[in-house]
Amino acid sequence: MVPFFQVQNLSHAYGRNTPFETRSLSAVSLQVEREEIVGLIGPTGSGKSTLLQHLCGLLRPQGGRVWVAGSDLADPEIDVRSIRQRVGMVFQLPEDQLFARYVGDDVAFGPRNQGLERSAIRERVRSALDAVGLPFAAFKDRLTLTLSGGERRKVAIAGVLAMSPEALLLDEPTAGLDPAGRRELLDLLKRCHAEQGMTMIVSSHNMDDLAELTSRIYVLHNGRIALEGATRDIFAHAQPLRELGLEVPAVTQIIDTLCAAGIPLERGALTLEEAGEAILRLWEGTV
Amino acid sequence: MEDFEVMRNLTFGQYLPVESPIHRLDPRSKLLSTGFLLVALIVSRELAALLLAFFILLGLAALARVPVGYLLKPLHAAWPFILLIVLLQLATFPGLPEAGCDTLWQWWILHITTCSVRIAALTLGRIIVLLLLINLLALSTSLNEVIHGTEHLLRPLGRIGLPANELALVLAIALRFVPLLGRETERIMKAQAARGADFGRGRWGFVQRVKRLLPLLIPLFITSLERAEDLAVAMESRCYGGSKGRSHWVQLQANSADYCALFLAVIVSAILVISPW
Amino acid sequence: MKMSTRQIAIAGVLSAISIFLGVTRLGFIPFFAGASITIMHIPVILGAILEGPLVGTIIGAIFGIFSLVQAAIAPTGVVDPAFQDPLVSVLPRLFIGVVTWAVYRAVRPVNELLALALAAAAGTLTNTVLVLGMLALRQYYAPAILWTVGITNAPFEVAAAIIISIAVITAWKRIEFGRKGADL
Numbered sequence: 001m002v003p004f005f006q007v008q009n010l011s012h013a014y015g016r017n018t019p020f021e022t023r024s025l026s027a028v029s030l031q032v033e034r035e036e037i038v039g040l041i042g043p044t045g046s047g048k049s050t051l052l053q054h055l056c057g058l059l060r061p062q063g064g065r066v067w068v069a070g071s072d073l074a075d076p077e078i079d080v081r082s083i084r085q086r087v088g089m090v091f092q093l094p095e096d097q098l099f100a101r102y103v104g105d106d107v108a109f110g111p112r113n114q115g116l117e118r119s120a121i122r123e124r125v126r127s128a129l130d131a132v133g134l135p136f137a138a139f140k141d142r143l144t145l146t147l148s149g150g151e152r153r154k155v156a157i158a159g160v161l162a163m164s165p166e167a168l169l170l171d172e173p174t175a176g177l178d179p180a181g182r183r184e185l186l187d188l189l190k191r192c193h194a195e196q197g198m199t200m201i202v203s204s205h206n207m208d209d210l211a212e213l214t215s216r217i218y219v220l221h222n223g224r225i226a227l228e229g230a231t232r233d234i235f236a237h238a239q240p241l242r243e244l245g246l247e248v249p250a251v252t253q254i255i256d257t258l259c260a261a262g263i264p265l266e267r268g269a270l271t272l273e274e275a276g277e278a279i280l281r282l283w284e285g286t287v
Numbered sequence: 288m289e290d291f292e293v294m295r296n297l298t299f300g301q302y303l304p305v306e307s308p309i310h311r312l313d314p315r316s317k318l319l320s321t322g323f324l325l326v327a328l329i330v331s332r333e334l335a336a337l338l339l340a341f342f343i344l345l346g347l348a349a350l351a352r353v354p355v356g357y358l359l360k361p362l363h364a365a366w367p368f369i370l371l372i373v374l375l376q377l378a379t380f381p382g383l384p385e386a387g388c389d390t391l392w393q394w395w396i397l398h399i400t401t402c403s404v405r406i407a408a409l410t411l412g413r414i415i416v417l418l419l420l421i422n423l424l425a426l427s428t429s430l431n432e433v434i435h436g437t438e439h440l441l442r443p444l445g446r447i448g449l450p451a452n453e454l455a456l457v458l459a460i461a462l463r464f465v466p467l468l469g470r471e472t473e474r475i476m477k478a479q480a481a482r483g484a485d486f487g488r489g490r491w492g493f494v495q496r497v498k499r500l501l502p503l504l505i506p507l508f509i510t511s512l513e514r515a516e517d518l519a520v521a522m523e524s525r526c527y528g529g530s531k532g533r534s535h536w537v538q539l540q541a542n543s544a545d546y547c548a549l550f551l552a553v554i555v556s557a558i559l560v561i562s563p564w
Numbered sequence: 565m566k567m568s569t570r571q572i573a574i575a576g577v578l579s580a581i582s583i584f585l586g587v588t589r590l591g592f593i594p595f596f597a598g599a600s601i602t603i604m605h606i607p608v609i610l611g612a613i614l615e616g617p618l619v620g621t622i623i624g625a626i627f628g629i630f631s632l633v634q635a636a637i638a639p640t641g642v643v644d645p646a647f648q649d650p651l652v653s654v655l656p657r658l659f660i661g662v663v664t665w666a667v668y669r670a671v672r673p674v675n676e677l678l679a680l681a682l683a684a685a686a687g688t689l690t691n692t693v694l695v696l697g698m699l700a701l702r703q704y705y706a707p708a709i710l711w712t713v714g715i716t717n718a719p720f721e722v723a724a725a726i727i728i729s730i731a732v733i734t735a736w737k738r739i740e741f742g743r744k745g746a747d748l
Contacts, residue, residue: 014292058291058477081483089481096471097478099505101735104746109502113483122748141745143738145509159482301637329649365639372645372704379706406703417648421636450618453567457622460576461583468584493595497724500593501731508610508732511581515573522569 002070004167004199005032005055009064012050012223016062024050025223027064032201037193039210039231040203042220043245048203049092051220052169055201057083069166085114088165092172094156095149103129103147103155104140110163128162129155131192133184150181157185161192167199168192174209186212211235211249211270219244236268251275291476301357301422302429308544309351309427314436316545320552321424327556328413328420336562337412340555344419351427358422362415369414376407434459435537452533460518468511475506565618575619578607579626586627586634593724601721604631605660606728609687612664613680613733620661628654646704656694663690677730677741684729685722692718 012025025047032038040048053059054066057073057080066073068083091097100106107128111121126136132154139155147155160168173189174182186209192198204210210217210231217234219227221244227234234241238248238256247253251269255278258265265282269275304310309317324340331337348358362369378397388402428436438455445451476486479502486499567575585591585604592600608627612620632654635647647653664687671679696710734741 053477056481058480084481084483089478091474091478091481093474094478096510097475097502097506099479099502099509099735100746101740102746104748108746108748109479109484110482113485118748125746125748140748143740145735145738163482325650329651361637361639365645368639368642369645371642375705375709376703379709380703410704414645414648418636418645421633421648425633425637448565450565450567453572454622456572457575457579458626460573461579461626464577464580465584465587468580469588472584472588472590493593493720494723494727496595497593497727501728503590504728505731505735507581508607509735511577512574512614512736515577516570518577519568519570519573522573527569 001033003031003067004034004036004069005030005201006067007031007051007054007064008066010051010054010061010066011063012047012054012059013062014050023223028220028223028225029064030218030225030228032199034199035193035197036216037189037200037202037214039214039217040201040220041205041207041210041217041246042226046220047223048220049171050223052089052171052201052203056087056089056169057081058089085110085163086165087167087169088160088163089169090157090160090171090173092175094160095152097156097159098144098152100144102140103134103142103144104136106144106155107140107158107162110159114163124162124164125158128158131161132158132188134158150177153177153181153185157188165198167201170200170202170204172204172206173202174204174206182209189213207235207247207249208251211251219246232268232270235270291473291480301425303353303357303426304429305352307350307352307427309347309423311544312427312548313539313541313545314428314432315440315539316541316549317424317428318433318436318440320548321420323552323556324420324559325417327559328417331413331559331562332409333559333562334408334412336559337409337416340416340559341412341419343551343555344416344423348419348423351423353423353426357426358419361418361422365418369411372414373407373411376410377403379403380406430462434462435539438535439539464511468507471510472503472507476503479503567618571615571619574615575611575622578611578619579623582607582623582627583630586630587638595720599717601717601724603724603728605657605688605691606684606725608657608660608691609664609684609725609729610732612661612687613668613683613729614736617662617665620665621658622661624657624660625654628657631657643699643704646699646702649698649702649704651702652695652698652704656691656698659694660687660690663687676739677734680730680733681726684725688722688725689718692721 007028007030010025010028011023013021013023015021028047028051030038040051042048050059054061054073055068057068061074068087071078071083073083098106100109104125107125108121111124116124125140129136129139134151134154144152144155157173168189170189174185177185189200189202190213193200200213202210202213214231217227217229217231218225219234219241226244227240235248235252238252241248248256249270251272251274252267255265255267255269255275259267263282266278269278328337328340331340348355377399380403388400390398390400391404392399434455437458438452441449441451441455443451479486484499484502486503582604585602585607591602591604593603594600604627605624608620608624611623628650631647632650635641635644635653639645664683667686668679668683671682692714696714699705700707700710733739
């Protein structure tokens with residue numbers, strides 16, 4: 001099976017041929033299979049956003065190769081717009097990109113650019129708004145600027161979902177959301193994955209999000225892949241992550257602290273549920 | 288593929304951080320001197336005076352340890368435009384024979400007269416000296432210095448009722464905000480492009496092309512206005528209440544070098560203004 | 565003249581946009597044969613409509629000063645050498661705010677949308693007419709040349725200013741017009 005995303009030796013620099021040239025990626029290689037959810041972590045400036053922007057066809061590889069669903073992005077013949085339609089990207093603070101007066105029109109922007117028919121556009125907008133939890137009938141005619149921050153973010157995400165992408169790239173999706181908003185977003189992403197088999201790459205500083213969503217993680221540092229592996233394995237070793245300025249999920253930290261204090265808990269829990277089960281097993285073992 | 292590197296072009300103001308007597312001057316004296324010279328240059332009508340100013344500025348540039356290539360770089364870009372203006376002036380501003388202008392050459396509607404030669408030469412001189420002057424200021428004064436210098440200079444105006452401190456604050460806010468706008472715009476451009484926007488490249492009618500810029504321009508203006516409102520609240524919650532009674536963090540100290548520079552500027556300005564007589 | 569904190573912040577931010585549009589190529593919309601119209605004066609118009617003539621004038625002053633400095637440091641346009649002259653680059657821009665605000669206030673009781681359109685048009689024309697006028701007065705270009713440029717340029721600049729100003733202000737002030745709802 002051809003991986004959905006394949007990156008080989010990718011390198012990139014901003015401001016090439018100016019005195020301010022900065023290398024952002026060096027010899028990065030990775031791959032993501034269809035229907036996988038992969039996490040991307042790294043300190044600020046490690047190149048995560050740059051990498052994601054390559055994968056949705058916004059940046060052309062300067063060095064190295066990038067394949068998206070089998071298409072080589074270095075090929076000048078390829079239709080970049082089709083890549084952008086197949087791979088949706090949700091940027092940081094996506095609510096900043098809203099520009100249409102009415103919610104429905106903003107969500108319809110993507111489908112309209114795809115040249116769809118009016119009835120198809122309406123359907124796409126309807127399913128996208130319903131998917132993010134903003135019922136179509138109630139929200140399509142609302143003035144965009146009268147929505148709350150959380151609602152605006154949902155509209156922005158709906159705008160990306162309305163293009164019916166096969167894959168979704170997300171850059172800090174839960175940044176700035178309150179716990180309820182974060183929970184809704186995580187559940188939405190899990191639904192998209194379960195119901196539509198969407199391939200996803202999530203770049204985040206929030207280790208708890210990644211622990212819940214992803215099966216594999218790549219760790220970026222200074223534009224290079226520093227670590228890679230299954231989520232459980234990556235988070236099992238806090239020390240290498242801490243040296244890179246990163247952390248492990250809160251739950252993992254708690255278990256690690258308890259173990260360090262001498263309590264013989266099993267390690268490796270990533271979520272609250274798993275931690276609860278580990279504690280219960282210990283409890284039942286001692287009773 | 289489009290080029291989204293907005294930040295690439297965002298290095299306006301070409302400050303060159305070098306140690307030199309000119310760099311060390313108080314920004315107020317530099318700004319004032321530039322101001323005097325600017326005004327004088329606008330009204331100057333004597334080629335010899337312009338030549339004098341030109342050489343003095345070159346001397347100051349040497350004093351400022353600015354490589355000549357750097358100083359003249361804009362000239363390298365501007366010379367076709369300058370040539371165009373000057374040639375057009377030569378040929379289309381003949382001046383009237385009654386005013387003592389002898390025609391030197393004529394073809395169809397184009398005349399070259401002694402007057403047009405004079406205008407063209409003066410304009411050429413003025414443009415080049417202005418270019419030197421402004422670039423010298425930009426190369427030797429950092430943006431921070433410009434802000435503080437302007438704020439200090441405008442202070443006396445505050446006493447006669449003009450919103451001087453507010454103006455300086457506006458300038459400071461504006462300059463701090465520009466790099467933010469760069470990053471923001473890049474992000475918005477990419478986000479809209481990811482949704483299939485094409486910002487009016489190519490074959491559209493003019494009105495369509497403007498409309499296709501709206502997904503970029505509207506978010507830019509709206510998020511900026513929202514930030515401005517937040518900024519105002521932040522300022523007020525830190526007890527900003529207008530300029531009355533505000534103290535200043537940066538105190539500028541003028542010394543003899545500054546007064547010398549100012550004196551020199553006034554002299555040269557006077558020469559530029561008075562010399563036609 | 566008192567300025568509220570809000571006015572200071574909005575003036576600063578809109579001035580920044582004007583500078584930003586001028587420094588990057590975003591401020592230039594090509595319209596044919598390599599010529600382009602500019603939109604750097606639109607923040608001045610918006611500032612005047614939203615916060616009054618003082619704010620508009622301040623933004624105009626900053627816009628003018630920066631076009632002067634840009635013309636000297638990084639010239640890219642044919643008129644740039646002439647823009648080093650503050651009488652051409654700064655003085656005309658000081659009037660955009662007042663004219664825009666006056667027209668807006670005068671027409672507003674009749675119809676808000678019309679007021680926005682006419683104010684944007686008036687502000688743009690003030691910019692074009694006064695700048696071209698100063699270029700002629702200071703003898704940088706012959707009046708005939710400036711006339712031609714003005715006549716070809718002005719309609720497009722006015723159109724762009726109206727479209728953008730109405731789009732931004734109606735969004736910001738939550739003004740609805742025409743269709744009341746999404747076009748779906």
